[in-house]
Amino acid sequence: MNNIKKYKKIFIETFNAKENEVCQLTYQSTPEWDSVGHMNLITALEENFDLMFETDDIVDFNSYEKGIEILRKNGIEI
Amino acid sequence: MELAQILDIPPYSLNKTDKARLLNPFFNYLTRHHYANCNPYKIMMDCVGYDCNKEYNYNQLPFLPVRLFKMFDLYSVLKEDVIKTMTSSGTSGQTVSRIFLDRNTSAAQTKALTKIVSSFIGTKRVPMIILDSETVVRDRNLFSARGAGILGFSMFGSKRIYALNENMELNVEQLQTFVEQNKGERIFMFGFTFIVYQYFYKELLRLGIKLDLSDGVLIHGGGWKKLYSEAVTSEAFRNKLYDVCGIKNVHDYYGMIEQTGTIYMECEHGHLHAPVFSDIIIRRPHDFSVAGVGEKGIIQVLSILPESYPGHSLLTEDEGILLGEDDCSCGRLGKYFRIEGRLKNAEIRGCSDTYETNF
Numbered sequence: 013m014n015n016i017k018k019y020k021k022i023f024i025e026t027f028n029a030k031e032n033e034v035c036q037l038t039y040q041s042t043p044e045w046d047s048v049g050h051m052n053l054i055t056a057l058e059e060n061f062d063l064m065f066e067t068d069d070i071v072d073f074n075s076y077e078k079g080i081e082i083l084r085k086n087g088i089e090i
Numbered sequence: 091m092e093l094a095q096i097l098d099i100p101p102y103s104l105n106k107t108d109k110a111r112l113l114n115p116f117f118n119y120l121t122r123h124h125y126a127n128c129n130p131y132k133i134m135m136d137c138v139g140y141d142c143n144k145e146y147n148y149n150q151l152p153f154l155p156v157r158l159f160k161m162f163d164l165y166s167v168l169k170e171d172v173i174k175t176m177t178s179s180g181t182s183g184q185t186v187s188r189i190f191l192d193r194n195t196s197a198a199q200t201k202a203l204t205k206i207v208s209s210f211i212g213t214k215r216v217p218m219i220i221l222d223s224e225t226v227v228r229d230r231n232l233f234s235a236r237g238a239g240i241l242g243f244s245m246f247g248s249k250r251i252y253a254l255n256e257n258m259e260l261n262v263e264q265l266q267t268f269v270e271q272n273k274g275e276r277i278f279m280f281g282f283t284f285i286v287y288q289y290f291y292k293e294l295l296r297l298g299i300k301l302d303l304s305d306g307v308l309i310h311g312g313g314w315k316k317l318y319s320e321a322v323t324s325e326a327f328r329n330k331l332y333d334v335c336g337i338k339n340v341h342d343y344y345g346m347i348e349q350t351g352t353i354y355m356e357c358e359h360g361h362l363h364a365p366v367f368s369d370i371i372i373r374r375p376h377d378f379s380v381a382g383v384g385e386k387g388i389i390q391v392l393s394i395l396p397e398s399y400p401g402h403s404l405l406t407e408d409e410g411i412l413l414g415e416d417d418c419s420c421g422r423l424g425k426y427f428r429i430e431g432r433l434k435n436a437e438i439r440g441c442s443d444t445y446e447t448n449f
Binding site: 039040046047048051064065066067068070071074 | 173174193196197200201204208213214215227230241242244245246248
């Protein structure tokens with residue numbers, strides 16, 4: 013599975029989201045993406061991409077789009 | 091300067107003059123913003139003679155008694171923009187504060203907390219032991235001060251375990267394994283003062299077990315009241331913890347649900363420090379004039395974060411003493427102070443203190 017598919021799948025599973033809506037998701041835009049959901053998302057991404065975010069990355073990670081940017085910053089080709 | 095830019099300033103890097111220059115316009119802006127957007131706040135401000143056309147020095151701006159948030163629903167945004175309502179963990183018979191957060195204020199709180207805490211423990215995330223039970227954060231719709239604290243600090247953990255099970259019993263074996271597995275790494279621990287004392291320290295003592303957390307760092311907060319009744323001072327608390335787990339790096343913090351994010355961290359010399367994003371003013375109880383260094387008074391807290399609710403300038407029900415400004419031997423700039431306790435006749439509160447009666 014390529015990275016973007018993997019990334020998308022994690023979003024869908026963590027937030028119980030629909031595939032066609034997932035790209036528009038932002039922090040707190042859905043009840044599932046609250047502060048608890050946020051940490052679940054971070055854990056899932058770290059496990060699947062085998063990386064460790066810095067605290068600033070976690071704070072700045074506020075949308076599906078922004079997350080891609082942050083993954084790239086961490087050396088993930090996506 | 092915009093809020094986001096202020097939050098990028100290192101939290102203990104501004105002296106008195108620079109801090110006033112930065113914060114005066116911002117606190118005036120916040121007061122005007124709430125005056126225009128929160129009608130009960132406007133009524134109160136009119137009563138105390140606030141003039142929205144005047145630029146105030148921030149120590150002259152009006153403050154609200156913190157308990158107003160228990161009596162009224164105060165917010166300065168549209169109700170549909172409120173994404174989260176935080177409540178203090180009140181005990182039975184007590185009313186709780188209700189704090190209304192929109193997306194921006196909530197994000198700013200997280201950012202401020204991250205900046206403050208990482209200036210103490212670094213931006214690299216480390217293994218974390220949460221000295222509490224996971225049940226506190228299980229109900230996502232019921233956000234207490236305790237749950238919010240745990241979640242806010244969870245950000246710093248690379249992997250996390252909860253030290254207590256749902257019956258508030260210490261998972262000793264799991265804890266020992268975790269410490270063993272992470273040998274050589276700095277372990278970060280977080281918990282509420284009374285819970286750390288009652289369910290971690292006392293239990294290790296009872297079992298006669300010593301953990302090696304000599305490289306660890308503990309951040310704890312939430313109130314001392316219950317420990318005062320057991321005659322445990324801050325120093326005794328540190329010594330006792332050192333005895334059961336060898337920990338040397340222990341930081342208390344002072345903070346409240348009404349100004350989540352801007353906490354006051356204790357430095358290596360046992361002093362609480364105001365970051366760039368907030369400030370404290372000690373006021374004389376008889377006329378609310380500003381008290382001097384070394385003089386006991388009521389603590390007023392000002393924070394740049396509250397935009398969705400009028401909580402940027404609050405009079406607490408705590409007493410404290412200003413110890414100095416810009417000259418603490420730890421090198422951090424800004425005011426430093428200590429807490430003297432609760433005002434007499436003030437309602438009993440404190441999120442870690444309420445555990446016993448709460449459950």
